[in-house]
Every structure is written in structure tokens, then in C-alpha cells.
Amino acid sequence: xxxxxxxxxxxxxxxxxxxxxxxxxxxxxxxxxxxxxxxxxxxxxxxxxxxxxxxxxxxxxxxxxxxxxxxxxxxxxxxxxxxxxxxxxxxxxxxxxxxxxxxxxxxxxxxxx
Amino acid sequence: xxxxxxxxxxxxxxxxxxxxxxxxxxxxxxxxxxxxxxxxxxxxxxxxxxxxxxxxxxxxxxxxxxxxxxxxxxxxxxxxxxxxxxxxxxxxxxxxxxxxxxxxxxxxx
Numbered sequence: 203x204x205x206x207x208x209x210x211x212x213x214x215x216x217x218x219x220x221x222x223x224x225x226x227x228x229x230x231x232x233x234x235x236x237x238x239x240x241x242x243x244x245x246x247x248x249x250x251x252x253x254x255x256x257x258x259x260x261x262x263x264x265x266x267x268x269x270x271x272x273x274x275x276x277x278x279x280x281x282x283x284x285x286x287x288x289x290x291x292x293x294x295x296x297x298x299x300x301x302x303x304x305x306x307x308x309x310x311x312x313x314x315x
Numbered sequence: 316x317x318x319x320x321x322x323x324x325x326x327x328x329x330x331x332x333x334x335x336x337x338x339x340x341x342x343x344x345x346x347x348x349x350x351x352x353x354x355x356x357x358x359x360x361x362x363x364x365x366x367x368x369x370x371x372x373x374x375x376x377x378x379x380x381x382x383x384x385x386x387x388x389x390x391x392x393x394x395x396x397x398x399x400x401x402x403x404x405x406x407x408x409x410x411x412x413x414x415x416x417x418x419x420x421x422x423x424x
Contacts, residue, residue, distance in 0.1 A: 233410060244402065244416035245358070252410060260411065292357060298410050303348065306357035 205229070206307035208293050214313045215283055223278045223310050225293035233296045234276040235260075235304065236268060238289040245292065251276060252298060283314045317341045317405050317413035326421045327393055335388045335418045337403035346406040349377050349388045352417065353399045361401075362388065390420070398422045 247260030251270040294304040350358040364379035
């Protein structure tokens with residue numbers, strides 16, 4: 203089934219550890235995004251990429267990094283996890299132009315202890 | 316940046332109509348979206364407005380007034396499966412989407 207795949211689905215890790223959340227799409231969309239969702243705060247944009255080879259900072263980029271080596275993959279890395287990064291992380295993709303609706307992955311639930 | 320406001324919660328009866336309002340302040344408007352999110356699931360696209368007026372799609376309609384920075388999502392003939400969170404989102408000129416905190420709609424029998 204075409205769409206966006208995120209991994210892992212759920213993860214518990216110790217503070218200070220490095221963690222990479224994986225995201226792969228097979229829709230050949232130009233743009234990809236990482237959001238975190240916290241109760242009462244809604245979805246907040248962490249980083250985005252409008253095309254392969256380029257990335258940009260969103261609303262809450264500190265403590266996170268991304269890369270976009272090709273069209274399909276957009277991994278999110280936490281270099282040294284902290285408890286405030288406990289959240290549900292959603293990867294999304296879209297075509298720029300036209301409606302440009304976002305298609306979301308199923309989310310990765312991350313708990314930092 | 317974007318400042319997006321929507322009510323936190325709404326409750327309605329099965330078969331009724333509910334209107335979810337969304338107001339926004341933006342630096343560079345390039346479209347307004349509504350998404351539905353059931354508990355524990357990913358958001359899914361409902362509607363898109365870029366010009367003023369009403370867009371109708373089955374039981375769901377969305378309205379936009381750009382001059383007032385205002386949109387609403389209208390849900391008609393409510394069903395139990397419509398119990399979910401409804402997210403208002405505004406896109407800027409760089410194609411970045413900013414979301415409101417969401418409105419949790421509870422449908423009661």
C-alpha cells in the first residue's frame with residue numbers, strides 16, 4: 203500500500219542517548235515534514251524539506267536534525283535525547299502546488315526517561 | 316508566523332449539526348486546511364480553502380473569509396464515528412503548514 207512508513211512505532215530510551223526516527227514515502231512527493239504532537243499544543247513543525255537536498259527549520263527545531271539525501275527518505279535525529287522530547291512524532295509528505303495536502307505516517311511514540 | 320485559535324472541545328447529539336470556528340493571524344497566507352484525527356491515529360485530510368467562500372464535500376463543508384482571518388468547518392448529520400479531533404491548519408508562502416491545537420468533538424447518542 204502506497205504511503206508513508208515510520209519506524210519505530212514506539213520507543214523508550216534513556217536521556218542522553220542518540221535516536222533516529224525513520225520515515226520513508228513511496229508517493230514521490232517533493233516535500234516532507236516532521237511534526238511533534240503534544241497534548242494541548244497540537245502539531246508543531248520541527249523541520250521540513252521542500253525537495254531532496256534541501257532542509258529548513260520549523261517552529262521547534264532545537265535538539266533535532268534532519269537530512270534529505272533522496273526523495274523518499276527523511277530521517278529525524280535526536281543527538282542527545284532529553285525528557286522534554288517525549289512526544290508523538292509524525293512524518294508527512296506533500297506535493298508543492300495544487301492542493302498540497304499533507305499525507306501523514308502513523309506516528310512514532312517516543313518516551314525519554 | 317501563524318497564530319491559530321479554535322475551541323478546545325465541543326459536544327453534540329447524533330444527527331445534529333456542529334460548526335467549528337477557526338481564527339488565524341498569518342504572515343503570508345497560502346491556503347487553509349481542515350484535518351480529522353481519531354484518538355491514537357494520524358491526521359487525515361478533510362478540506363482545503365484558498366479563496367473566500369464555501370467548499371462542500373458530502374456531510375462536511377468548510378468556509379473561508381481571508382479578510383477576517385476566519386474559517387469554519389461544518390459537520391452535518393453527525394454520526395458517532397465523527398467523534399474525533401478536528402485540526403485547523405494554515406499554509407504559508409513557503410508551503411509550511413501550521414496547526415491549531417485542535418477541537419475535540421464528542422458525539423452523543
